Amino acid sequence: MCVERESTAVDGRKSAQLPRRPRTSHREVADVLRGRIRSGELRPGQRMPTQARLADEFGVERGAVRQALRILQSEHLLTNVSKGSPATVAPPLSGVPVSGPGAVPRPTTVELTPRIAAAFAAPHVEIDALCLTAVSLTLAVGEPLREIHAGRIKPARVDVRVLLPSRDIPLAFPSLVAAPADDRLRRRWLAQRNAQGQVLQNHLLALRTTHGIDVHVSFRALPFTPPVKLYLLNGSEALFAYYTVTRKETEVDSEQLEFYDAEGTQSMLFAFAQGQGQGPRDTTFVEQSQLWFNALWGTISSDLLLTS
Numbered sequence: 001m002c003v004e005r006e007s008t009a010v011d012g013r014k015s016a017q018l019p020r021r022p023r024t025s026h027r028e029v030a031d032v033l034r035g036r037i038r039s040g041e042l043r044p045g046q047r048m049p050t051q052a053r054l055a056d057e058f059g060v061e062r063g064a065v066r067q068a069l070r071i072l073q074s075e076h077l078l079t080n081v082s083k084g085s086p087a088t089v090a091p092p093l094s095g096v097p098v099s100g101p102g103a104v105p106r107p108t109t110v111e112l113t114p115r116i117a118a119a120f121a122a123p124h125v126e127i128d129a130l131c132l133t134a135v136s137l138t139l140a141v142g143e144p145l146r147e148i149h150a151g152r153i154k155p156a157r158v159d160v161r162v163l164l165p166s167r168d169i170p171l172a173f174p175s176l177v178a179a180p181a182d183d184r185l186r187r188r189w190l191a192q193r194n195a196q197g198q199v200l201q202n203h204l205l206a207l208r209t210t211h212g213i214d215v216h217v218s219f220r221a222l223p224f225t226p227p228v229k230l231y232l233l234n235g236s237e238a239l240f241a242y243y244t245v246t247r248k249e250t251e252v253d254s255e256q257l258e259f260y261d262a263e264g265t266q267s268m269l270f271a272f273a274q275g276q277g278q279g280p281r282d283t284t285f286v287e288q289s290q291l292w293f294n295a296l297w298g299t300i301s302s303d304l305l306l307t308s
Contacts, residue, residue, distance in 0.1 A: 024058050026067035027265070028139075031109055032058075033068060035143035037077050037089055038114035044091040048078065051086070105268040108241060112140040112231065112269060119233040120144035125155045128232040128293050130163040130222075132243065133193045136265050137162070137231070138200040145203055148211060157214040160204060163296060164193055164304065166221035173225060173245050174261040184252050185259055194306040201306070220301035229264055230289060236274050238289040241267035 033054075036042045048054070054065045069087050072078040078087045105111075116137075119125055129137050147153045165171060167190050174185045197219055207213040231239040243262035250257060274283040 024060050024064070026060070026064040027071070027109070029054070029058050029060060029064060029068035030071040031113070031139050032142075034072060034077060034110065035113045035117070035146075037072070038117065038143070042089050044089050046089045047085075048087045048089065103271050105270045107266050108136045108229075108269050109139070109265050111271065112136055112239065113143050115231070115233060115237065115239060115271070116140040117143045117147065119237070120147065120155055120158075121153055122234050123156045124234075125158040125160075126232075126234050127158075127160045128163075128290070128297075129161070129230070130226055130293060130296070131229040131231075132165065132226060132262070132264055133189070134162055134164060134196045134200055135192070136229070138196050138203075139265075141200060141203065145207075148207065148213075154211060155213060158204060158207065158216070160200075160215075160217045161293075161297060162197065162200070162217075162219050163222050163226075163293070163301060164197065164219060165225050166223055166302065166304070167193075168221075169223055169225070171225050172227075173243070174259050177247065177258040177260065182257075185257070188252065197306045219304040219306065220297055221304035222296065222301055229267060230293065231269075232286075232290055232293060235290065236286065238272045238286045239269045240272070240285075240289070241269045243267060 033042070033048075042048065048069070049057070051062050051065045051069070054068075055062045058065070066081075069078055069081045073081040073087070077090055079090045081087045116127070117140075119127060127137075131137065144153065148155075170180075171186055171189065174189055176182050176185055201217045201219075204215050204217050207215050227243055229241045229243060233239070241264075243264060244267065245260050245262050248259055248261050250259065272282045272285040272289075274286045
């Protein structure tokens with residue numbers, strides 16, 4: 001089996017300066033508040049904290065808070081969002097199935113966090129993920145981690161396996177429109193892949209020390225750019241989404257570059273589950289998705305180290 005050629009991390013560091021704390025975006029604020037609503041920390045009919053208090057909590061301007069609240073209002077999680085009185089947590093939509101043919105697909109940022117949080121309620125948590133950078137998974141795991149630290153849940157064991165693209169392949173996306181041989185976007189993607197993987201790994205492995213939970217986190221490298229993302233939860237649920245490639249523009253090294261990329265956090269997740277009340281369609285999809293993931297894991301994928 002081939003092994004991904006990763007360089008060894010250097011022990012010495014040139015300076016002891018602490019990294020500058022990244023600015024919190026309105027989407028990150030929305031992600032945290034959405035998690036609190038989904039977990040029941042903020043209940044239907046309850047008033048949200050004032051925009052001033054939220055801005056102070058997250059260290060952002062009120063405009064960013066308003067943007068976050070409008071996102072949650074568009075997802076029918078909040079009502080009465082305005083510049084005046086605090087918004088209110090909306091009542092849950094009734095009669096909407098969470099999986100199966102009648103389930104309504106929702107963006108990854110909306111759907112993944114409550115699904116991951118529910119998975120962590122099991123004594124043995126098993127999460128398999130195939131994705132481009134693990135950004136969405138890292139964000140979604142934050143909510144059950146908060147629940148564990150608050151003492152509300154405590155699984156006995158957590159097993160997480162993540163398949164990510166190899167650093168040694170030419171990526172289908174992100175890729176430059178005019179200069180495909182240019183390496184700058186690939187290096188930026190690699191830094192993000194490694195950073196998100198390290199955050200996910202460190203936060204989960206820390207549960208061994210803080211809560212005595214048996215945690216195992218593994219990564220392997222794919223020899224291709226995945227056109228889809230897949231999350232398998234506790235062997236009984238599959239969440240599937242397409243990466244839709246679009247043309248974008250960004251600044252890299254003081255130069256505006258046009259490139260092709262996909263925004264995974266906004267990909268629509270289709271939910272499939274097996275078990276009591278689920279039909280053969282859902283059951284077969286979950287089973288086949290798990291077989292597909294296991295085959296990739298045990299055959300053409302290679303060792304992956306989260307280093308530059």
